[in-house]
Amino acid sequence: MSNASIRYRTIIVFNGETSAAYNRIQLSALLSGDADEESLALKPDSWFARHGIQLHHGEAVRTVAPDSHTVTTSTGRVYRYDSLVIATGASPTRLGIPGEGLSGVMNFRDLNDTRTLIELSQSRKRAVVVGGGFLGLEAAEGLKRRGIDVTVLHRSSHLLNRQLDPDGGKLLSDALTARGINILTSTSPIQLLGRDTVRAVQLNDQTLISTDLVIIATGITPNRELAQNAGLACGRGIQVNAQLQTSAPDIFALGECCEFNNETFGLVEPGYQQAKVLASVLSGTTASAAYKPSVTATRLKISGVPVFSCGQQAPDEHTESLVWRDFATGSYSHLLIRNNRLVGAILVGNTSQGLWYQELITGNTTIDLFRAQLPFGKPFCKAAA
Numbered sequence: 001m002s003n004a005s006i007r008y009r010t011i012i013v014f015n016g017e018t019s020a021a022y023n024r025i026q027l028s029a030l031l032s033g034d035a036d037e038e039s040l041a042l043k044p045d046s047w048f049a050r051h052g053i054q055l056h057h058g059e060a061v062r063t064v065a066p067d068s069h070t071v072t073t074s075t076g077r078v079y080r081y082d083s084l085v086i087a088t089g090a091s092p093t094r095l096g097i098p099g100e101g102l103s104g105v106m107n108f109r110d111l112n113d114t115r116t117l118i119e120l121s122q123s124r125k126r127a128v129v130v131g132g133g134f135l136g137l138e139a140a141e142g143l144k145r146r147g148i149d150v151t152v153l154h155r156s157s158h159l160l161n162r163q164l165d166p167d168g169g170k171l172l173s174d175a176l177t178a179r180g181i182n183i184l185t186s187t188s189p190i191q192l193l194g195r196d197t198v199r200a201v202q203l204n205d206q207t208l209i210s211t212d213l214v215i216i217a218t219g220i221t222p223n224r225e226l227a228q229n230a231g232l233a234c235g236r237g238i239q240v241n242a243q244l245q246t247s248a249p250d251i252f253a254l255g256e257c258c259e260f261n262n263e264t265f266g267l268v269e270p271g272y273q274q275a276k277v278l279a280s281v282l283s284g285t286t287a288s289a290a291y292k293p294s295v296t297a298t299r300l301k302i303s304g305v306p307v308f309s310c311g312q313q314a315p316d317e318h319t320e321s322l323v324w325r326d327f328a329t330g331s332y333s334h335l336l337i338r339n340n341r342l343v344g345a346i347l348v349g350n351t352s353q354g355l356w357y358q359e360l361i362t363g364n365t366t367i368d369l370f371r372a373q374l375p376f377g378k379p380f381c382k383a384a385a
């Protein structure tokens with residue numbers, strides 16, 4: 001950052017939200033009551049001031065004009081740039097069904113959503129969460145902890161289907177059910193009912209679930225409109241090359257709003273890696289800086305149950321599976337092996353060996369010396385090798 005601030009005399013951050021930058025991941029802890037707002041702060045405003053960075057909270061960029069190298073913000077002011085970085089994140093995907101505009105139909109994306117959910121949890125008794133991915137499950141857990149009766153609706157046949165296999169998903173579902181969260185899989189809502197406020201959710205088998213709150217967590221859509229309206233190349237997200245450069249040479253994009261090699265992103269780790277590369281590119285410290293997606297692992301704690309997944313997640317005709325399950329401790333591991341190498345790991349309950357499995361996957365390490373011990377982790381494998 002200091003190199004960048006030498007190269008760029010002025011750095012201005014336009015933040016569409018009114019609050020200072022905060023740790024979005026911690027919104028789940030805020031909702032469940034495990035964290036307070038103060039603990040979410042990333043850096044105090046004084047830190048940015050000390051590094052010559054001007055912050056404009058609550059001032060969204062409305063248009064970008066690549067020809068004149070300017071942006072216009074919600075205040076109507078126009079600012080000139082030499083380099084522009086777009087990091088607009090993503091928005092919750094809409095369901096596209098009747099009743100979505102009713103009061104009490106919410107998202108779980110930012111601090112304002114979380115504050116509203118906490119406030120509503122004091123007067124509402126029942127909630128339906130649409131989407132059994134990590135965000136929906138964290139919303140469900142948070143609301144449950146605030147005394148609300150929660151039902152999760154999930155379209156796929158098992159929870160966290162992007163991270164887990166069916167058995168791992170079932171184990172998680174059993175753990176959440178034991179905590180009093182109702183889980184309905186292989187189902188979708190077709191309509192939300194109510195006069196002004198949502199009162200019921202109608203499912204595709206016509207079942208009605210009465211509720212006072214609906215949280216939609218069915219995925220995210222990259223915020224690419226700013227770039228699209230400026231004529232930049234976009235697919236699902238804002239298209240970038242390995243230097244995070246868009247189709248306009250002085251405009252860069254990273255995080256959930258960008259698309260690299262047809263891939264978009266929904267976790268923090270790729271964003272951190274991209275930020276490192278972009279800092280090098282903009283400060284000119286490493287001429288060869290290039291973003292190369294690595295095998296990123298998903299490490300989550302859903303309702304107190306640790307979950308880890310990395311690499312290939314579904315077996316195919318070229319993989320062999322090593323599956324180990326301990327009913328007593330609720331631990332499950334599914335390791336996928338191809339050509340004597342670990343290519344995928346799914347862990348539920350005990351994820352302490354996740355990092356090591358990730359190293360084996362990224363290192364393309366042969367496992368023949370300790371294959372039998374692999375499900376038990378590094379110490380057993382080292383002893384066997």
Ligand SMILES: Cc1cc2nc3c(=O)[nH]c(=O)nc-3n(C[C@H](O)[C@H](O)[C@H](O)COP(=O)(O)OP(=O)(O)OC[C@H]3O[C@@H](n4cnc5c(N)ncnc54)[C@H](O)[C@@H]3O)c2cc1C
Pocket residue numbers: 014015016017024025026027028059060061062087088089090108109110135138223226254255256257265266267268269271300
């Ligand atoms: C509740 C919750 C829990 C999560 N937990 C995890 C987790 O455990 N692990 C994990 O890896 N990931 C988690 N994520 C995902 C993670 O938070 C995101 O991947 C990450 O925040 C993306 O970073 P980003 O900078 O691309 O976008 P964002 O963090 O969304 O930041 C984009 C910012 O740009 C602002 N903006 C948008 N348009 C404009 C504009 N025109 N002008 C100015 N500002 C604008 C937005 O308001 C927003 O503040 C979680 C997300 C949520 C919502």
